[in-house]
Amino acid sequence: MTDSRILSNVKDAELVEKRRSQMIKGAITLFKEKGFHRTTTREIAKASGFSIGTLYEYIRTKEDVLFLVCNAIYERFRERLEAAIDWNSPPVANLKRVITAYFQLMDDMQEEVIIMYQEVKSLKKETREYVLTKERDMVSMLENVMVTCLPASSSRQDATLLANNIFVQGQMWGFRRWMLQKQFTLETYIERQIHYVLQALAIADPGQAAAQTD
Amino acid sequence: MTDSRILSNVKDAELVEKRRSQMIKGAITLFKEKGFHRTTTREIAKASGFSIGTLYEYIRTKEDVLFLVCNAIYERFRERLEAAIDWNSPPVANLKRVITAYFQLMDDMQEEVIIMYQEVKSLKKETREYVLTKERDMVSMLENVMVTCLPASSSRQDATLLANNIFVQGQMWGFRRWMLQKQFTLETYIERQIHYVLQALAIADPGQAAAQTD
Amino acid sequence: MTDSRILSNVKDAELVEKRRSQMIKGAITLFKEKGFHRTTTREIAKASGFSIGTLYEYIRTKEDVLFLVCNAIYERFRERLEAAIDWNSPPVANLKRVITAYFQLMDDMQEEVIIMYQEVKSLKKETREYVLTKERDMVSMLENVMVTCLPASSSRQDATLLANNIFVQGQMWGFRRWMLQKQFTLETYIERQIHYVLQALAIADPGQAAAQTD
Amino acid sequence: MTDSRILSNVKDAELVEKRRSQMIKGAITLFKEKGFHRTTTREIAKASGFSIGTLYEYIRTKEDVLFLVCNAIYERFRERLEAAIDWNSPPVANLKRVITAYFQLMDDMQEEVIIMYQEVKSLKKETREYVLTKERDMVSMLENVMVTCLPASSSRQDATLLANNIFVQGQMWGFRRWMLQKQFTLETYIERQIHYVLQALAIADPGQAAAQTD
DNA sequence: CATGAATGAGAGTTCATTCAT
DNA sequence: CATGAATGAACTCTCATTCAT
Numbered sequence: 101m102t103d104s105r106i107l108s109n110v111k112d113a114e115l116v117e118k119r120r121s122q123m124i125k126g127a128i129t130l131f132k133e134k135g136f137h138r139t140t141t142r143e144i145a146k147a148s149g150f151s152i153g154t155l156y157e158y159i160r161t162k163e164d165v166l167f168l169v170c171n172a173i174y175e176r177f178r179e180r181l182e183a184a185i186d187w188n189s190p191p192v193a194n195l196k197r198v199i200t201a202y203f204q205l206m207d208d209m210q211e212e213v214i215i216m217y218q219e220v221k222s223l224k225k226e227t228r229e230y231v232l233t234k235e236r237d238m239v240s241m242l243e244n245v246m247v248t249c250l251p252a253s254s255s256r257q258d259a260t261l262l263a264n265n266i267f268v269q270g271q272m273w274g275f276r277r278w279m280l281q282k283q284f285t286l287e288t289y290i291e292r293q294i295h296y297v298l299q300a301l302a303i304a305d306p307g308q309a310a311a312q313t314d
Numbered sequence: 315m316t317d318s319r320i321l322s323n324v325k326d327a328e329l330v331e332k333r334r335s336q337m338i339k340g341a342i343t344l345f346k347e348k349g350f351h352r353t354t355t356r357e358i359a360k361a362s363g364f365s366i367g368t369l370y371e372y373i374r375t376k377e378d379v380l381f382l383v384c385n386a387i388y389e390r391f392r393e394r395l396e397a398a399i400d401w402n403s404p405p406v407a408n409l410k411r412v413i414t415a416y417f418q419l420m421d422d423m424q425e426e427v428i429i430m431y432q433e434v435k436s437l438k439k440e441t442r443e444y445v446l447t448k449e450r451d452m453v454s455m456l457e458n459v460m461v462t463c464l465p466a467s468s469s470r471q472d473a474t475l476l477a478n479n480i481f482v483q484g485q486m487w488g489f490r491r492w493m494l495q496k497q498f499t500l501e502t503y504i505e506r507q508i509h510y511v512l513q514a515l516a517i518a519d520p521g522q523a524a525a526q527t528d
Numbered sequence: 529m530t531d532s533r534i535l536s537n538v539k540d541a542e543l544v545e546k547r548r549s550q551m552i553k554g555a556i557t558l559f560k561e562k563g564f565h566r567t568t569t570r571e572i573a574k575a576s577g578f579s580i581g582t583l584y585e586y587i588r589t590k591e592d593v594l595f596l597v598c599n600a601i602y603e604r605f606r607e608r609l610e611a612a613i614d615w616n617s618p619p620v621a622n623l624k625r626v627i628t629a630y631f632q633l634m635d636d637m638q639e640e641v642i643i644m645y646q647e648v649k650s651l652k653k654e655t656r657e658y659v660l661t662k663e664r665d666m667v668s669m670l671e672n673v674m675v676t677c678l679p680a681s682s683s684r685q686d687a688t689l690l691a692n693n694i695f696v697q698g699q700m701w702g703f704r705r706w707m708l709q710k711q712f713t714l715e716t717y718i719e720r721q722i723h724y725v726l727q728a729l730a731i732a733d734p735g736q737a738a739a740q741t742d
Numbered sequence: 743m744t745d746s747r748i749l750s751n752v753k754d755a756e757l758v759e760k761r762r763s764q765m766i767k768g769a770i771t772l773f774k775e776k777g778f779h780r781t782t783t784r785e786i787a788k789a790s791g792f793s794i795g796t797l798y799e800y801i802r803t804k805e806d807v808l809f810l811v812c813n814a815i816y817e818r819f820r821e822r823l824e825a826a827i828d829w830n831s832p833p834v835a836n837l838k839r840v841i842t843a844y845f846q847l848m849d850d851m852q853e854e855v856i857i858m859y860q861e862v863k864s865l866k867k868e869t870r871e872y873v874l875t876k877e878r879d880m881v882s883m884l885e886n887v888m889v890t891c892l893p894a895s896s897s898r899q900d901a902t903l904l905a906n907n908i909f910v911q912g913q914m915w916g917f918r919r920w921m922l923q924k925q926f927t928l929e930t931y932i933e934r935q936i937h938y939v940l941q942a943l944a945i946a947d948p949g950q951a952a953a954q955t956d
Numbered sequence: 957c958a959t960g961a962a963t964g965a966g967a968g969t970t971c972a973t974t975c976a977t
Numbered sequence: 978c979a980t981g982a983a984t985g986a987a988c989t990c991t992c993a994t995t996c997a998t
Contacts, residue, residue: 110957135435137351141993153959153996162993218432221349236493260497261506264490265483272482279450283474292475296514324982333982355968367971367984376968538978563863565779569972581975581980590972646860649777664921688925689934696914697907707878708906711899720903728938752961783989795963798990959998967991974984 103171105230106164109157119158122148124172127165132211136166136219166219167227173212174234180205181241191248192303196294198245202270203290210274217271239267251302262297269293317385319444320378323371333372336362338386341379346425350380350433380433381441387426388448394419395455405462406517410508412459416484417504424488431485453481465516476511483507531599533658534592537585547586550576552600555593560639564594564647594647595655601640602662608633609669619676620731624722626673630698631718638702645699667695679730690725697721745813747872748806751799761800764790766814769807774853778808778861808861809869815854816876822847823883833890834945838936840887844912845932852916859913881909893944904939911935 102117110116126147130139141162145155159165184201186194206213220228243263250259273280273289280289316322316331324330340361344353355376359369373379398415400408420427434442457477464473487494487503494503530545538544554575558567569590573583587593612629614622634641648656671691678687701708701717708717744750744759752758768789772781783804787797801807826843828836848855862873885905892901915922915931922931 112957115957137436140991151959152994153961154957156994157957214435218435221428221432222351232492239493257497257502257506261494261503262510264486264494265479265507265510268482268486268490269479272478276478276482278446279453280475280478283471289475292471293479296476296479296510299513299516300510302513326982329982354966365984366969367986368982370969371982374969540978543978565864568970579980580973581982582978584973585978642863646863649856649860650779660920667921685925685930685934689922689931690938692914692918692922693907693911693935693938696910696918700906700910704906704910706874707881708903711902717903720899721907724904724907724938724942727941727944730941754961757961782987793963794990795965795992796961799961802990804989959996961995961997963993963995965992968989970988971986972984974982975980976982977980 103168105227106158106168107160116158119148119150119154120168122150123155123158123165124168127169128173128212128215131166131169131215131219136215136222141165163223163227167223167231170216170220170223170231171234173209173216174231174238176209176212177205177238178234178241181238185241185245191245192298195245195249195297198242199266199294199297200290202242202266203273203286203293206270206274207286210277213271213274217275239263242266246301249301249303253302258300262300266293266297317382319441320382321374330372333362333364333368334382336364337369337372337379338383341383342387342426342429345380345383345429345433350429350436355379377437377441381437381445384430384434384437384445385448387423387430388445388452390423390426391419391452392448392455395452399455399459405459406512409459409463409511412456413480413508413511414504416456416480417487417500417507420484420488421500424491427485427488431489453477456480460511460515463515463517467516472514476514480507480511531596533655534586534596535588544586547576547578547582548596550578551583551586551593552596555597556601556640556643559594559597559643559647564643564650569593591651591655595651595659598644598648598651598659599662601637601644602659602666604637604640605633605666606662606669609666613669613673619673620726623673623677623725626670627694627722627725628718630670630694631701631714631721634698634702635714638705641699641702645703667691670694674729677729677731681730686728690728694721694725745810747869748810749802758800761790761792761796762810764792765797765800765807766811769811770815770854770857773808773811773857773861778857778864783807805865805869809865809873812858812862812865812873813876815851815858816873816880818851818854819847819880820876820883823880827883827887833887834940837887837891837939840884841908841936841939842932844884844908845915845928845935848912848916849928852919855913855916859917881905884908888939888943891943891945895944900942904942908935908939 102113102120106120108116110119123144126149127139127144130143130147133139141155142152144162144165145152148155159168181198181202184198186197189197220231223231240263243259246259246263246266247256250256273286284292316327316334322330324333337358340363341353341358344357344361347353355369356366358376358379359366362369373382395412395416398412400411403411434445437445454477457473460473460477460480461470464470487500498506530541530548534548536544538547551572554577555567555572558571558575561567569583570580572590572593573580576583587596609626609630612626614625617625648659651659668691671687674687674691674694675684678684701714712720744755744762750758752761765786768791769781769786772785772789775781783797784794786804786807787794790797801810823840823844826840828839831839862870865873882905885901888901888905888908889898892898915928926934
């Protein structure tokens, strides 16, 4: 599990794992509060519960911390989304459940979403691309579920685009709550967005109810 | 025109206008390249064509530059979007035209979109809120056009939500081109997204053709 | 009257005189408030009622302003002290009157005293020495009056030293009022200090009253 | 000993003590030479024997250095003055010894006196007041000794005023040597000033000799 | 493996002075 | 003679990173 892309002086893999967990936890708290650039390595060390010297035993540069944080966040995203998929349930019910789970995830972790959005650019090209791969994976998960609901009249492209649409609409909820919450609760927001997707897929949405009604 | 929210030592309003234009131009180039935090005030001065001392004759702090830049970008967005609206044309045609114009705008100015998204947070609360007001204005423009296409069966909420959806889908094109361009050109992207909106509004989209066919 | 030690681009002597008066007035206000180093040339120009460009038509450097101010202050000191001397009145009465006048002067102009004390050092050696000459002149005035009261038993040195004592005790009142005013009014302070001087000169001080009673 | 009013990043109190000593030593040399405002933090760091970064590990702002310096100077003053007091010796002998010690102190440390006088104003109100307390303490020490010599005919006010007079006369020697040294050596200066004080206290000064004759 | 003192390049900002108009 | 925009050296302070203990 320990990310070997980030070099560490310490050899004990278990310890590296543990220290990096502390680091990620501390750093996320700080990044939420003040962003990557306004957070100092000293603060990260302190919030992680060890000294600045120790911090640098487990990373090479400050950017490494950002990478670890971004990676950890995506890992959490992926895990939770994966847990929502049930390939044995009916396609449309599965789609509804996954979309609902994804939107709830974005609601729970809105601050992490913001970190991702605003700081990924601070990663150097190579690393950034690696992180973006993970984003693509998430969209793919949505897309794969979407495909199973595709009627004959629709093309694979629709699945791709609708998956992308859902993806950014989820982020929008995290990002733009202040604008949407006057008119929508998370539940009504989910319900409407699912409704539009089903319409786009030319699937009648009888009850116009949220996923759990299935 | 000159933004009096930002104090300047120089009194000649025309000159302030001119110098700030240079500044905004220079700063945008740099922010696109390396972001706000990695850009130094000296670099901004140089890219603007004057000395660091002169830069500070026209602003008070580095953050002022960011504010000026964000404001200028939104102003351009708004102008171009406004130009696309034609209240005399049929509602659906108008909607298609506006969405198309908006997506093209996001395509042209994708780097500006990225600046907005990644740096607005660096503004202090008060200033940030002022800038976000402008974002709301843009969504409102889309929403107002959307409303005119609303069938009896739809609620005002649909207009709000679909406007917001369009808004973030536009940004998505700017933001996530690298992911979408394998399968879509700007034109096919626009065409599909318009199609979904019309379906959501329960409007038949006969030719499935892009806006220009009207 | 115009100080030719300070070079001016402007040839019209009357104008130079006028502008420098404005400058000194403005600068003293500012120096009282924030000291020489914390005052900017722009502020001086503004407080003087003209532009920074004009300021530099009448001086060469910021230090010139300090010199003009110091000189002006000493000039005022000297004038007021000189006015108090009356060589026709009895020596002791004259001494009492001069000391009283000097202490009152220090009371009136305590902020000017502080400027002198704290900023003279910022003048470059040559200029500083010129200013200090004026200080010596003031002490000499006190000393000359003192000499006329000297009994046979005292030496000229006593006059010198007592004059210097009076000089710094006057400054002390300006400088250390916050400490002395709990126990003394200006009047009682003067009365006591005169008393000590007369005792040092071995002159009985019958009424122990202040100078004006003579 | 380490002044906890000034925050330090470094926790090791002994080290803080040591580094601040270096700092104070270096800073005093520089302040004597060019004053607080004309001395840069880099110069202070260099004169202290460490880097600019290290300097700022032990202080928060440049003003902190001035505070440390002022405090250290007063501490030295106080220590030396305290050492001169001997409550077991006869009052007048004690007074003479203390005044002599004080004047000698001012002679030794004239440059420190000048720093105090010219730079204390640069401290912010709160800190300045703290430093001035120490000045008051010194005057009080003189006053307490003075009181023991007070004859029945004198009031407590005389002790206060004469203590203040001695205090500023001491500074005068540090400050105005250039003026006084033509006519006085330190010894003759002291002898005369003591003589005046004893006269003011209505105490006969038999031999007119300096303190050591007792 | 942990610590934290030391480093110095580099950041944002100021301001005395100049000079074209 | 008056103006004020332009300049850039110089300032204070920060912080990622290193390394001796």
